[in-house]
Amino acid sequence: MSAGKHLAKGSPRPALPDDGVPxxxxxxxxxxxxxxxxxxxxxxxxxxxxxxxxxxxxxxxxxxxxxxxxxxxxxxxxxxxxxxxxxxxxxxxxxxxxxxxPLLPKDPLQRAQDKILVERFGAVTSNFMKIIVHNAEPDELWTAFDIFEEELGKRGSAYFSGSKPGFVDYMIWPWFERLPVIKFVLEDRYNFDVKRFAKLNAWIELMLKDEWVKSFYVTPEQHVEFWRTRKAGNANYDMLA
Amino acid sequence: MSAGKHLAKGSPRPALPDDGVPxxxxxxxxxxxxxxxxxxxxxxxxxxxxxxxxxxxxxxxxxxxxxxxxxxxxxxxxxxxxxxxxxxxxxxxxxxxxxxxPLLPKDPLQRAQDKILVERFGAVTSNFMKIIVHNAEPDELWTAFDIFEEELGKRGSAYFSGSKPGFVDYMIWPWFERLPVIKFVLEDRYNFDVKRFAKLNAWIELMLKDEWVKSFYVTPEQHVEFWRTRKAGNANYDMLA
CATH class of the missing domain: 3.40.30.10 (Glutaredoxin)
Structure with missing residues (x-):
C-alpha cells in the first residue's frame, strides 16, 4: 500500500513497483x-x-x-x-x-435486496448535495434516513449485514462520516433527531469503532475543513498527506 | 404468462392464480x-x-x-x-x-467489464431523452454510440457477449429498437452513419432475428405511434393489447 500527495495536471505518471498489485x-x-x-x-x-x-x-x-x-x-x-x-x-x-x-450475501434474493437498499441510498446522497451546495432544508434528508432506520428495525440486527458490517454498511458509511459537514452548513437548522433515528444512531456509534472504518477515517473537523477549502475554490487535497 | 390492459388508478388488484410464480x-x-x-x-x-x-x-x-x-x-x-x-x-x-x-459471464473481471459497459450506456439513454424531449441535435448520441462500435471491434464477436446475445446485448437492445423514434423526431437531421457504425448496424440486424428479441418486439411504426400519443398527453398504453 502506498499513498502520497494528490497528483495534478503536469504530474508524471507515478513510478510504482512492477508487482502486479492493483x-x-x-x-x-x-x-x-x-x-x-x-x-x-x-x-x-x-x-x-x-x-x-x-x-x-x-x-x-x-x-x-x-x-x-x-x-x-x-x-x-x-x-x-x-x-x-x-x-x-x-x-x-x-x-x-x-x-x-465476503461482504455481499451469497443468496441471490438477499444480494438483490442489499443492492436495492444501496440504490435507494441515492436519496441520501442527492439530498446531501442539495444541502451542501444549495443550502437546502434538511427535511428530505431525514425522510431518506427513515428508510434506513426502518430497515435496521426490519432486519433486527446491529448492522445492516447482521452481526458485523458488510456491503450495505460500508457502501453507505462515507455519508454518515460526513454528517458533521451537514451540521456545519445547517448550523441552527441541523435537527438530527436521536429518537427518530435511534437505531441509526447506535449503528453510527458501532461503525466508528470498526477496524476498517478506522483504517480510512477522517475526523469531523477535517471533513469540515476540507469542505470549507473546496467551497472557497482552493480544495486542500493534501491536508492529511 | 399473462398480460392484458394497463391497469390505472381505481383498478382493483389483479386476481392471479396462487401459483407462486413471480x-x-x-x-x-x-x-x-x-x-x-x-x-x-x-x-x-x-x-x-x-x-x-x-x-x-x-x-x-x-x-x-x-x-x-x-x-x-x-x-x-x-x-x-x-x-x-x-x-x-x-x-x-x-x-x-x-x-x-446464463447472461452474465462467471469470471469476476468479465462480469465487471460488462456491467461497466451497461453503465456507460447511460450516455445513450440520456441523449435519447435530450432528442425526444428537447429536440436536441444527435451528435452526442453518435459519440455515445462510438463506445459500443469500438467495443464490438475490441471483442471481435458478433454480439457483445460472444457468439450469442447475453447481458450487454439484452440490456442495451431496447434503445436500438427505438431508433426509429429518433429518426422520426429528427427528420432530415437524422444522420446515422452506416459506415461509422458498421459493426453496430450488423449487430442490430442480428438482434432483430433473435428469438427473445422477437418475443417482446414492437415495430418501428408502433414505437413512433406510442411516442406520438405520449407526447400529445394521451399515451396509448393499450395499443397492442
Whole structure:
C-alpha cells in the first residue's frame, strides 16, 4: 500500500513497483472512492493508492478512467491491464474475486435486496448535495434516513449485514462520516433527531469503532475543513498527506 | 404468462392464480421493463405480467414499487413475498437464481467489464431523452454510440457477449429498437452513419432475428405511434393489447 500527495495536471505518471498489485486511483475525501478503500482494507487486498487532484486532473487519468472520475481500479496483474470504474462495480468485483471476508450475501434474493437498499441510498446522497451546495432544508434528508432506520428495525440486527458490517454498511458509511459537514452548513437548522433515528444512531456509534472504518477515517473537523477549502475554490487535497 | 390492459388508478388488484410464480409489473413500451421481459423470456422463467398505466398509477403499485417505477418483480413464492426494483438488479437476480441460459459471464473481471459497459450506456439513454424531449441535435448520441462500435471491434464477436446475445446485448437492445423514434423526431437531421457504425448496424440486424428479441418486439411504426400519443398527453398504453 502506498499513498502520497494528490497528483495534478503536469504530474508524471507515478513510478510504482512492477508487482502486479492493483492500483486504486482515488481522492482522499471522496465518499465514492472511500467505498473502494473500505472494501480493499476489509478484504485485506494488497493495493497501491494514487491520489488525484480532481480540480486539475493529470493528463494520463483518462487512460484509467474514461470519464475522469474516481475511484478507478487499474488491474495491472491482469491481461491487457484493464481498469474498472464505478464504485459499486469495483466493490462487487473485489468481493467476487477475493474470498476473504465476503461482504455481499451469497443468496441471490438477499444480494438483490442489499443492492436495492444501496440504490435507494441515492436519496441520501442527492439530498446531501442539495444541502451542501444549495443550502437546502434538511427535511428530505431525514425522510431518506427513515428508510434506513426502518430497515435496521426490519432486519433486527446491529448492522445492516447482521452481526458485523458488510456491503450495505460500508457502501453507505462515507455519508454518515460526513454528517458533521451537514451540521456545519445547517448550523441552527441541523435537527438530527436521536429518537427518530435511534437505531441509526447506535449503528453510527458501532461503525466508528470498526477496524476498517478506522483504517480510512477522517475526523469531523477535517471533513469540515476540507469542505470549507473546496467551497472557497482552493480544495486542500493534501491536508492529511 | 399473462398480460392484458394497463391497469390505472381505481383498478382493483389483479386476481392471479396462487401459483407462486413471480409477477412482473411492467409497461409495454418501457425500455427498462423490456430488459426484465427479455431476461425472463431468454431464461424461460415462468411469470405473470401486470401492465401499469404510468400516467394514472393504481394506488396499490406502491406496495410493490416504493418509487412507483417499473419494472418491479414481485416474488410471491418467497418468504414475506418481497418485491425487487431497478431493472439491472432484477436482471442480475434472475441470472443468479435461474441457471438456464446464463447472461452474465462467471469470471469476476468479465462480469465487471460488462456491467461497466451497461453503465456507460447511460450516455445513450440520456441523449435519447435530450432528442425526444428537447429536440436536441444527435451528435452526442453518435459519440455515445462510438463506445459500443469500438467495443464490438475490441471483442471481435458478433454480439457483445460472444457468439450469442447475453447481458450487454439484452440490456442495451431496447434503445436500438427505438431508433426509429429518433429518426422520426429528427427528420432530415437524422444522420446515422452506416459506415461509422458498421459493426453496430450488423449487430442490430442480428438482434432483430433473435428469438427473445422477437418475443417482446414492437415495430418501428408502433414505437413512433406510442411516442406520438405520449407526447400529445394521451399515451396509448393499450395499443397492442
Amino acid at each position: 492500483r486504486l486511483y482515488s481522492m482522499r475525501f471522496c465518499p465514492y472512492a472511500q467505498r473502494a478503500h473500505l472494501t480493499l482494507n476489509a478484504k485485506k487486498v494488497p493495493h497501491h493508492i494514487i491520489y488525484i487532484n480532481l480540480t486539475e486532473k493529470p493528463e494520463w487519468l483518462v487512460d484509467y478512467s474514461p470519464l475522469l472520475k474516481v475511484p478507478a481500479l487499474h488491474l495491472v496483474g491482469e491481461r491487457n491491464q484493464p481498469a474498472l470504474i464505478e464504485s459499486l462495480i469495483i466493490v462487487e468485483y473485489l468481493d467476487e474475486k477475493y474470498p476473504e471476508n | 409477477r412482473l409489473y411492467s409497461m409495454r413500451f418501457c425500455p427498462y421493463a423490456q430488459r426484465a421481459h427479455l431476461t425472463l423470456n431468454a431464461k424461460k422463467v415462468p411469470h405473470h405480467i401486470i401492465y401499469i398505466n404510468l400516467t394514472e398509477k393504481p394506488e396499490w403499485l406502491v406496495d410493490y414499487s416504493p418509487l412507483l417505477k417499473v419494472p418491479a418483480l414481485h416474488l410471491v413464492g418467497e418468504r414475506n413475498q418481497p418485491a425487487l426494483i431497478e431493472s439491472l438488479i432484477i436482471v442480475e437476480y434472475l441470472d443468479e437464481k435461474y441457471p438456464e441460459n
